[in-house]
Amino acid sequence: MKEKIKVNLEKENKSLKPFIRWxxxxxxxxxxxxxxxxxxxxxxxxxxxxxxxxxxxxxxxxxxxxxxxNPNLINCYEQIKNDPQSIFNELTEFKTPVTDSMYYDIRDEFNRHSGDQTLEQAVRFIFLNRTSFNGIYRVNKSGKYNVPFGKANPAFSSLDHLKDVSQKLQSATLSFxxxxxxxxxxxxxxxxxxxxxxxxLSDTAYFNHYTxxxxxxxxxxxxxxxxxxxxxxxxxxxxxxxxxxxxxxxxxxxxxxxxxxxxxxxxxxxxxxxxxxxxxxx
Ligand SMILES: C[S@@+](CC[C@H](N)C(=O)[O-])C[C@H]1O[C@@H](n2cnc3c(N)ncnc32)[C@H](O)[C@@H]1O
Structure with a gap:
């Protein structure tokens, strides 16, 4: 009986929250x-x-x-779909509190690998999203991600959350x-x-510099x-x-x-x- 309940819960399609700030x-x-x-x-x-x-x-x-x-965003979903456990493992490896020099090193690495469809790039993407100023994704005129450092103690998603997102993504096709x-x-x-x-709305309101x-x-x-x-x-x-x-x-x-x-x-x-x-x- 217990087994049956577990299987039903696993099949249930949960309403989930985003794992990134956007x-x-x-x-x-x-x-x-x-x-x-x-x-x-x-x-x-x-x-x-x-x-x-x-x-x-x-x-x-x-x-x-x-x-x-945004190819870096789509890569992130693709990698979570395929391997949420490795993403979680890599995120928990980061030392906290995050320093600004660590943030800018990872930002440089992220820009060098922009567009790569790899797990490492997805980890960098989530790291920057969680530690940048306000979690915005903004690029400069040459397409480089240029958001400054903002958060020394990031809250990454739990493993359960990433696994739930991964499960939901199994029925999805992703493309940039x-x-x-x-x-x-x-x-x-x-x-x-x-x-x-x-x-x-004005020169400053709303945000449209994603790409x-x-x-x-x-x-x-x-x-x-x-x-x-x-x-x-x-x-x-x-x-x-x-x-x-x-x-x-x-x-x-x-x-x-x-x-x-x-x-x-x-x-x-x-x-x-x-x-x-x-x-x-x-
Ligand atoms: C308002 S946000 C979407 C927010 C999303 N609904 C959510 O709840 O998080 C707009 C998105 O459109 C993407 N975007 C901008 N121009 C685009 C275009 N021409 N075609 C496809 N996506 C575009 C941006 O990268 C950004 O992720």
Whole structure:
């Protein structure tokens, strides 16, 4: 009997939290987003602005297609999918408190190996994510990760957490690419969650330096066209975005729901409450 219960628990698809800190991450909003969606009878899920994967980690679809433009991020998911135990072992090897010279050595190493699809690079990625200033991922003009040191006593995920994430990833396909590369793979009835970098509210608010390509006003318009094409094809589409007039008018034929989240804004020390939108066609 005990054995049976154990097997059932192992099979249960848990709702999980992200194992990385990610600017614009939807962890704090995810319950509100889910409470506004009917996710029954959906087999295939696409999340092409993956980041911290808040949506995927809470969900339970038969198959998920996860992608992002950041190859180091995608490598991290790939390595956790394959070998969470080794990732955990390597992370626990780091001496704490972390010093700034140790941080900058690992940052240099990370930049030398940028794009490598290896376990070592995934470990460096998680280390930097947990010890950098505010956990943001920002690159300079030559594509080098340039976030300064921030946290001497990082909290890494537990082994159980990494194993749970790994198990959930077994039903996922990972790739690094532009979001619109999924265009020809989606089919009627699929769910697509789009969570792009947000437009600037001002010169300092919101964050859109994840990759070398900044997501500007034209990119937002292209994304709105992409969402419409997918919607016309019969896909279920949900979009997160900032509560701005421009964004509202791009999606004027869609259902728009307001929500609010505490976000770190670079000109302020504390997190402030900003309004966001959930935009959907079902
Ligand atoms: C707002 S974050 C996603 C946050 C995620 N939903 C979460 O909860 O953590 C946006 C993501 O889009 C990625 N990105 C930026 N431009 C992209 C593009 N053109 N195609 C695909 N991904 C892109 C960034 O690397 C970043 O991870």
């Amino acid at each position: 600017a614009g991450g939807k962890q704090k909003l995810i319950n509100e987003i889910f409470s506004n969606l009917d996710l029954n009878n959906i087999d295939r899920f696409f999340e092409p602005f993956l980041g911290g994967a808040s949506f995927f980690l809470k969900s339970d679809f038969k198959h998920s297609f996860l992608s992002d433009l 690419d532009y979001y619109d590369s999924i265009e020809d793979f989606t089919q009627q009835g699929d769910l697509i969650y789009l969570d792009p970098p947000y437009p600037k 070398l390509d900044k997501f500007d006003q034209n990119s937002q318009e292209d994304l709105a066209n992409f969402a419409k094409i997918q919607s016309d094809k019969g896909c279920k589409v949900v979009i997160s975005n900032a509560d701005l007039e421009d964004i509202r008018s791009m999606y004027k034929d869609w259902e728009i729901i307001e929500c609010s989240a505490y976000r770190f804004i670079s000109c302020k020390k504390e997190r402030i409450k900003v309004k966001e939108l959930i935009i959907k066609n079902f």
